[in-house]
Amino acid sequence: MAATLKDVAALAGVSVKTVSNVVNGYGFVKPENRRRVEEALATTGYRPHLGARNLRRGRTGFIALVLPELSIPYFGELAALVITAAQRRGWNVLIEQTQGTRDRERSALTAMGPHMIDGAILSPQALATEDFAAFHREVPLVMVGEHAVDVPIDHVAIDNVLAARTAVGHLAGIGRRRIAAIGQNPHRGTASLRLEGYRDALTEAGLPLLDDLVVTAMEYHRHDGAEAMRHLLARQEPPDAVFCFNDLLAIGAMRAAVEHGLRIPEDLAVVGFDNTEESAYSIPSLTTIAPDKSAIAEAAVDLISRRGTAAAEDATFPVQDIQTPFTLKIRESTVARTTQLRRRGPEA
Numbered sequence: 001m002a003a004t005l006k007d008v009a010a011l012a013g014v015s016v017k018t019v020s021n022v023v024n025g026y027g028f029v030k031p032e033n034r035r036r037v038e039e040a041l042a043t044t045g046y047r048p049h050l051g052a053r054n055l056r057r058g059r060t061g062f063i064a065l066v067l068p069e070l071s072i073p074y075f076g077e078l079a080a081l082v083i084t085a086a087q088r089r090g091w092n093v094l095i096e097q098t099q100g101t102r103d104r105e106r107s108a109l110t111a112m113g114p115h116m117i118d119g120a121i122l123s124p125q126a127l128a129t130e131d132f133a134a135f136h137r138e139v140p141l142v143m144v145g146e147h148a149v150d151v152p153i154d155h156v157a158i159d160n161v162l163a164a165r166t167a168v169g170h171l172a173g174i175g176r177r178r179i180a181a182i183g184q185n186p187h188r189g190t191a192s193l194r195l196e197g198y199r200d201a202l203t204e205a206g207l208p209l210l211d212d213l214v215v216t217a218m219e220y221h222r223h224d225g226a227e228a229m230r231h232l233l234a235r236q237e238p239p240d241a242v243f244c245f246n247d248l249l250a251i252g253a254m255r256a257a258v259e260h261g262l263r264i265p266e267d268l269a270v271v272g273f274d275n276t277e278e279s280a281y282s283i284p285s286l287t288t289i290a291p292d293k294s295a296i297a298e299a300a301v302d303l304i305s306r307r308g309t310a311a312a313e314d315a316t317f318p319v320q321d322i323q324t325p326f327t328l329k330i331r332e333s334t335v336a337r338t339t340q341l342r343r344r345g346p347e348a
Contacts, residue, residue: 003044012040063091066108066122068100073276081297102126119304140307142300146189152319154303158291158326160190164197166328167271167289168243172205176241180213182228183245194245225252233260247272247279270333284332295324
């Protein structure tokens with residue numbers, strides 16, 4: 001016979017409620033009790049009956065994840081983490097790709113209501129305030145990334161201004177003086193924030209703000225970064241460093257620079273943004289801002305869960321604006337490997 005919650009609780013020496021909290025992904029369980037429950041779950045082979053559980057809760061068992069492009073590694077990696085976080089809470093994830101157009105983003109929202117999903121996590125690029133007005137009251141919505149709308153929606157993101165300032169401050173700190181930026185785009189909320197951080201860092205370093213070193217990228221793919229880098233290298237005074245608003249732009253920029261005969265980082269230092277897996281394996285490896293993507297996914301799914309329970313019935317439950325951490329991963333595109341080895345010293 002299939003194991004029950006009571007069987008797991010008896011083996012772990014805890015209450016049925018504690019087992020239920022672990023199975024449902026709730027955070028308020030003592031680490032030792034969680035460990036014992038997880039071991040008991042593995043030993044008994046307990047599997048929750050998701051259909052029955054969702055029916056008891058009045059849930060559909062699905063949440064939606066609405067993203068611009070799965071071909072961009074950041075979104076693909078984030079999707080995998082959201083799926084993992086959702087599965088721990090008994091949800092399946094429906095993924096919609098919009099290409100960042102307003103029509104497809106609106107269609108994705110209007111096609112899914114409370115009869116289909118229990119909530120939606122989205123990273124919009126073109127939606128307007130009025131597009132959210134009707135939908136956000138039907139099911140819980142969480143926005144990841146940056147997009148300016150005047151609607152009370154839960155929001156999870158890193159501090160993009162500070163992250164960009166950190167990246168450009170690193171370039172200034174290693175002695176670069178003509179630091180370019182690739183990725184300015186009036187239609188992307190993150191772009192304006194990263195541009196603000198770029199300019200702040202130049203001001204802090206006492207470096208001039210030169211408009212001809214800021215290049216627009218309407219898309220954020222490798223070929224866009226390469227094309228932008230070629231424009232910069234055609235300048236009478238090309239840059240000695242470049243901050244790219246995502247890793248794909250940076251990898252494209254490095255390719256164009258190498259084709260031009262430059263050495264990285266000796267002639268040109270490059271910093272990206274997103275810390276996608278590709279950044280660690282490019283040649284040279286890419287220095288990049290690393291958002292805690294796992295924290296973003298966990299926070300977004302947790303907010304859907306909280307909005308779908310007692311909190312949703314509490315009119316005083318405030319809209320959440322959660323900032324997750326980031327780090328700067330320093331790699332070979334800004335600090336040559338020989339320099340890194342000298343700094344670390346000989347291997348033990």
